[in-house]
Amino acid sequence: MSARTLMIQGTTSDAGKSLLVTALCRWLLRQGVRVAPFKPQNMALNSAVTADGGEIGRAQAAQALACGLQPHTDMNPVLLKPNTDVGAQVIIHGHAVDTMDARAYHDYKRTARAAVLESHNRLSDAFDTIIVEGAGSPAEINLHANDIANMGFAEAVDCPVILVADIDRGGVFAHLVGTLALLSESEQARVKGFVIHRFRGDIRLLQSGLEWLEQHTGKPVIGVLPWLHDLHLEAEDALPREPSPASQSETPCIRIIVPTLPRISNHTDFDPLRLHPQVDLQFVAPNAAIPAADLIILPGSKSVRQDLAWLREQGWEAAIQRHLRYGGRLIGICGGFQMLGRAIHDPAGLEGDPGSSDGLGLLNLETTLEPEKQLRNVRGRLTINDAQGCTSVTGGRMPGATEAEISGYEIHAGVTRGPALDRPALQLSQGPDGAISDDGLILGSYLHGLFESPSACTALLGWAGLSDAQPEDYLALREAAIERLADAVEQHLDTARLLSLLGLKAVST
CATH class of the missing domain: 3.40.50.300 (P-loop containing nucleotide triphosphate hydrolases)
Known part of the structure; x- marks a missing residue:
């Protein structure tokens, strides 16, 4: 029937x-x-x-x-x-x-x-x-x-x-x-x-x-x-209407900012952070002032080269360099990860006019967009080695190494290669993923869902400067x-x- x-x-x-x-x-x-x-x-x-x-x-x-x-x-x-x-x-x-x-x-x-x-x-x-x-x-x-x-x-x-x-x-x-x-x-x-x-x-x-x-x-x-x-409820496309709950709180928290790229994709990656009671997460709108933060996250993008050009026009490249000089942390996810490298190549014009663009040059890697997308659900472990420690607006510090189970999914046309991949951010079932910079301040990954696991989210917040991060079960909230x-x-x-x-x-x- x-x-x-x-x-x-x-x-x-x-x-x-x-x-x-x-x-x-x-x-x-x-x-x-x-x-x-x-x-x-x-x-x-x-x-x-x-x-x-x-x-x-x-x-x-x-x-x-x-x-x-x-x-x-x-x-x-x-x-x-x-x-x-x-x-x-x-x-x-x-x-x-x-x-x-x-x-x-x-x-x-x-x-x-x-x-x-x-x-x-x-x-x-x-x-x-x-x-x-x-x-x-x-x-x-x-x-x-x-x-x-x-x-x-x-x-x-x-x-x-x-x-x-x-x-x-x-x-x-x-x-x-x-x-x-x-x-x-x-x-x-x-x-x-x-x-x-x-x-x-x-x-x-x-x-x-x-x-x-x-x-x-x-x-x-x-x-x-x-x-x-x-x-x-996870948004189909529109960015959240309401501010992060922690932005109105008097309790010390960690401040995270995300640029609202013209072609931002999978911004649901940040829902676990936006709902965390110790996280003040802000999406920074076009032409808005870029505030000081403990952590900057470059999100996914459907048009990476065009959105990277937009970032530069908006003054984000200089803001990121200043942020890193003062010991701030930086994460790039999917398209944001590609932006962290030395170059992005799109020879077939999959996301616009064919050509290449200089990346931010923060990780020694390059990405080439290829016609066949990588689509897979994955599981593995996040490994953070924070030998330098870190200090945030909360005064937190978390030295040492942290491991956490993690799961998520990959959706990307880019194939990334380079020496920076020798220091992966994650060990997944199908192999290593992403990269961590030599100074431990920058992390890049193709994984969507990076913050959904309570243990991984807690570890990443600790890496970014929140020493007393409390585990929050995002999946239970959903x-x-x-x-x-x-x-x-x-x-x-x-x-x-x-x-x-x-x-x-x-x-x-």
């Missing part, structure tokens, strides 16, 4: 689609339903490596965990990773096929559509229910033709749709009514109700608006989800957040209507 499919579409980007899909997936899992997440087409620079060795959006990987599953490429068959303002790398079933501009991709959509339906069919054969996440808004008139991300997909598989809107942005009724008005008659009929997201205040003050909405549209309000304070979302579904949504839309019966408890 084929699975029943329910699609969540939003009035805008960041309306709450990812959150609601994650919440429904865990809630259905609690009901004993075999459920899988699905996003036909995703445009995001935060991605993850799947169990079958491909690449999908990070949000779908988190949704898979909410379902009690390992991420699989069928959960996000089309992933677009922008590398310029007009072009993106196109990834089908987990593997890059080409880089295309918007017009070329429009012509390619028939092939992409076939991949989407193929994946949906496989999931449909394996599960009871599929919860689908749309992309952006279904009311983007210029993208309506050959759509595979929203109503085009819903019509192709004949599934019901719930429309979600973010009330915290303001204009929630205009968003919902306006979106509905811009849909065709058949698409309007497919919308079976609304969910309002991020509500704060007395729900009684919203009641008259909810009644008007139902009368005006003939569609039910399935529920109003409250603003869940201190909830962490699991607790998913459970809170499922609780919110149970408490604030019309669960009987949801089950009816999926052809399911309530489970007695």
